[in-house]
Amino acid sequence: MSNSLLPSLALVAVWPAFAAAKEPAVPQVSLAVHGGIAAEKRELNDELRDTLRAELRRALQAGQAALDKPGGGSLDAVEATIRVLEDSPHFNAGRGAVFTHEGRNELDASIMEGKDKRAGAVASVTILKNPITAARAVMERSKHVLLVGRGAEVFATKAGLEIVDPAYFWTERRWRDIERIWKKEAEGDKKAAALIKTEPWSTVGAVALDRAGNLAAGTSTGGMTNKMFGRVGDSPIIGAGTYADNKSCAVSATGHGEYFIRYAVAHDIAALVEYKKLPIEEAASTVILGKLKPAGGEGGVIALDAHGNLAMPYNAVGMYRGYVTRVGKIVVLLHEQ
Amino acid sequence: MSNSLLPSLALVAVWPAFAAAKEPAVPQVSLAVHGGIAAEKRELNDELRDTLRAELRRALQAGQAALDKPGGGSLDAVEATIRVLEDSPHFNAGRGAVFTHEGRNELDASIMEGKDKRAGAVASVTILKNPITAARAVMERSKHVLLVGRGAEVFATKAGLEIVDPAYFWTERRWRDIERIWKKEAEGDKKAAALIKTEPWSTVGAVALDRAGNLAAGTSTGGMTNKMFGRVGDSPIIGAGTYADNKSCAVSATGHGEYFIRYAVAHDIAALVEYKKLPIEEAASTVILGKLKPAGGEGGVIALDAHGNLAMPYNAVGMYRGYVTRVGKIVVLLHEQ
Numbered sequence: 035m036s037n038s039l040l041p042s043l044a045l046v047a048v049w050p051a052f053a054a055a056k057e058p059a060v061p062q063v064s065l066a067v068h069g070g071i072a073a074e075k076r077e078l079n080d081e082l083r084d085t086l087r088a089e090l091r092r093a094l095q096a097g098q099a100a101l102d103k104p105g106g107g108s109l110d111a112v113e114a115t116i117r118v119l120e121d122s123p124h125f126n127a128g129r130g131a132v133f134t135h136e137g138r139n140e141l142d143a144s145i146m147e148g149k150d151k152r153a154g155a156v157a158s159v160t161i162l163k164n165p166i167t168a169a170r171a172v173m174e175r176s177k178h179v180l181l182v183g184r185g186a187e188v189f190a191t192k193a194g195l196e197i198v199d200p201a202y203f204w205t206e207r208r209w210r211d212i213e214r215i216w217k218k219e220a221e222g223d224k225k226a227a228a229l230i231k232t233e234p235w236s237t238v239g240a241v242a243l244d245r246a247g248n249l250a251a252g253t254s255t256g257g258m259t260n261k262m263f264g265r266v267g268d269s270p271i272i273g274a275g276t277y278a279d280n281k282s283c284a285v286s287a288t289g290h291g292e293y294f295i296r297y298a299v300a301h302d303i304a305a306l307v308e309y310k311k312l313p314i315e316e317a318a319s320t321v322i323l324g325k326l327k328p329a330g331g332e333g334g335v336i337a338l339d340a341h342g343n344l345a346m347p348y349n350a351v352g353m354y355r356g357y358v359t360r361v362g363k364i365v366v367l368l369h370e371q
Numbered sequence: 372m373s374n375s376l377l378p379s380l381a382l383v384a385v386w387p388a389f390a391a392a393k394e395p396a397v398p399q400v401s402l403a404v405h406g407g408i409a410a411e412k413r414e415l416n417d418e419l420r421d422t423l424r425a426e427l428r429r430a431l432q433a434g435q436a437a438l439d440k441p442g443g444g445s446l447d448a449v450e451a452t453i454r455v456l457e458d459s460p461h462f463n464a465g466r467g468a469v470f471t472h473e474g475r476n477e478l479d480a481s482i483m484e485g486k487d488k489r490a491g492a493v494a495s496v497t498i499l500k501n502p503i504t505a506a507r508a509v510m511e512r513s514k515h516v517l518l519v520g521r522g523a524e525v526f527a528t529k530a531g532l533e534i535v536d537p538a539y540f541w542t543e544r545r546w547r548d549i550e551r552i553w554k555k556e557a558e559g560d561k562k563a564a565a566l567i568k569t570e571p572w573s574t575v576g577a578v579a580l581d582r583a584g585n586l587a588a589g590t591s592t593g594g595m596t597n598k599m600f601g602r603v604g605d606s607p608i609i610g611a612g613t614y615a616d617n618k619s620c621a622v623s624a625t626g627h628g629e630y631f632i633r634y635a636v637a638h639d640i641a642a643l644v645e646y647k648k649l650p651i652e653e654a655a656s657t658v659i660l661g662k663l664k665p666a667g668g669e670g671g672v673i674a675l676d677a678h679g680n681l682a683m684p685y686n687a688v689g690m691y692r693g694y695v696t697r698v699g700k701i702v703v704l705l706h707e708q
Contacts, residue, residue: 264526273635
């Protein structure tokens with residue numbers, strides 16, 4: 035059995051155990067969530083910290099309830115978990131999405147199940163309340179995998195999904211961020227504008243393993259603050275931000291999307307598990323710490339294998355994250371390892 | 372040395388040698404091209420067949436000229452090769468793009484280089500004459516990897532790339548295809564409409580290896596005839612339709628894009644080469660014949676490793692394709708194996 039919540043010895047220097055002290059035996063996990071790469075500690079006051087913890091816990095509870103329902107599967111759990119964070123104004127997905135350079139909110143999401151490797155995704159959508167539900171609808175109710183822009187919106191509208199006015203995605207905190215950047219840019223200080231990074235890579239995602247042994251993964255994001263019109267990151271890209279295969283693992287990523295696309299991060303972790311027979315924690319940290327970090331690609335993943343072993347490596351100050359063990363214990367972590 | 376143009380014994384039943392009889396030694400290849408999965412033989416007259424051969428040869432000559440130039444690299448070769456096929460009305464990319472369900476031409480393309488694994492892509496663009504050049508501009512002149520729709524068009528326009536009226540992409544042959552489908556749909560015969568498949572998965576792509584040992588790959592497409600508004604296939608998806616890594620290989624795919632995304636085909640072939648140390652022809656046929664075919668995913672790839680070994684497996688009636696050997700010999704193939 036692999037000690038998936040403990041680092042391998044070779045990695046101990048860069049990747050300290052984040053839960054080792056808390057649980058003597060290695061817990062088997064049924065569900066995990068991430069809320070993106072954390073802001074610097076000093077940027078969070080106690081109130082916001084508590085709110086983030088509470089929201090992550092609420093998301094895990096919703097996901098676990100979906101898993102526990104008769105007939106409930108890992109796809110239901112992933113969707114339910116992510117919907118809670120999409121509906122929260124505190125994460126960069128759904129309601130709390132960051133603004134593009136043009137002051138819009140363009141959302142992306144993807145979902146995949148590990149049994150038949152079916153997948154669905156939407157990108158650059160502006161009126162869909164829950165992009166993760168739209169991604170699932172693309173998977174289950176269209177012949178396609180990826181729909182973008184207006185086409186995705188027309189499909190989701192016809193499918194009866196919840197449509198909102200783009201103003202729904204306006205939140206004061208995100209608007210202040212983009213205004214600060216615009217101000218610096220107007221002053222001609224592009225360097226200062228580029229340095230304004232509050233939660234630069236905050237995306238949400240979930241992975242789950244159900245009683246039938248089926249894995250699923252999903253990811254949802256508002257993208258990068260101040261991103262170029264039409265820029266799509268890794269979140270809606272199957273193989274980059276999301277992957278699930280019962281033969282290996284389920285992965286959801288958060289980070290500097292361009293690197294995650296170029297390194298096909300989610301699929302690469304699955305390939306290391308399947309082809310090199312690496313334990314999940316070694317596969318995930320090989321990619322996040324061994325490949326992305328030297329290349330300058332900030333981010334992290336949650337990765338769950340078919341036996342319930344979980345890895346959550348990241349190469350940044352922290353990652354908002356949590357998991358539910360097979361016996362129902364919920365653990366939520368922000369900066370602590 | 373691997374006999375990359377010969378099938379492994381285990382695969383001989385399903386994948387007969389396609390060039391074995393022509394060249395006694397296994398040729399090392401510097402450049403390869405594909406023009407998509409072939410139409411049924413009976414759908415091509417001699418004139419069209421000759422035209423396709425001539426265009427593929429012309430594309431290879433343009434690519435090889437780019438490789439032979441002082442300072443010319445594999446990226447230049449891939450771009451030059453693909454531009455010839457984009458400018459031809461006979462392939463489903465650029466000028467000859469098929470029509471969407473709404474009667475539009477929405478183009479996708481991607482490019483990647485194997486040294487630093489940089490990549491660029493555009494999707495759902497309607498006014499860019501050469502999407503492959505736009506993909507390269509995204510890679511070299513933006514901080515992003517994937518730009519879609521109007522955002523990609525604005526970027527390409529500012530970058531000074533060639534813009535055309537959408538009518539440029541109107542060709543009589545493709546228009547007749549979509550008209551036939553609309554007619555059947557109007558008659559309420561969706562089944563018959565779905566059966567109208569002329570060159571259903573025809574996309575173009577190239578892979579190259581330059582004297583410095585750098586691999587590159589690129590893919591360009593007009594997508595599926597009658598595709599849903601906003602549907603994006605595998606061609607602009609790094610890891611699905613295109614991948615390049617000097618550590619393993621360069622891959623460009625053509626086929627039923629949804630399967631190529633779900634199976635992360637291009638990256639999976641690279642992973643089999645890097646992690647399982649499979650020879651390129653075994654890696655490529657494992658994915659195309661061993662995984663996609665049983666799942667119902669029609670298509671093929673061209674895959675070139677860092678030693679110049681080429682594989683071109685496909686699980687369909689034929690694949691328009693060709694290559695240039697290190698000694699400058701050009702080979703073009705349609706249905707023959």
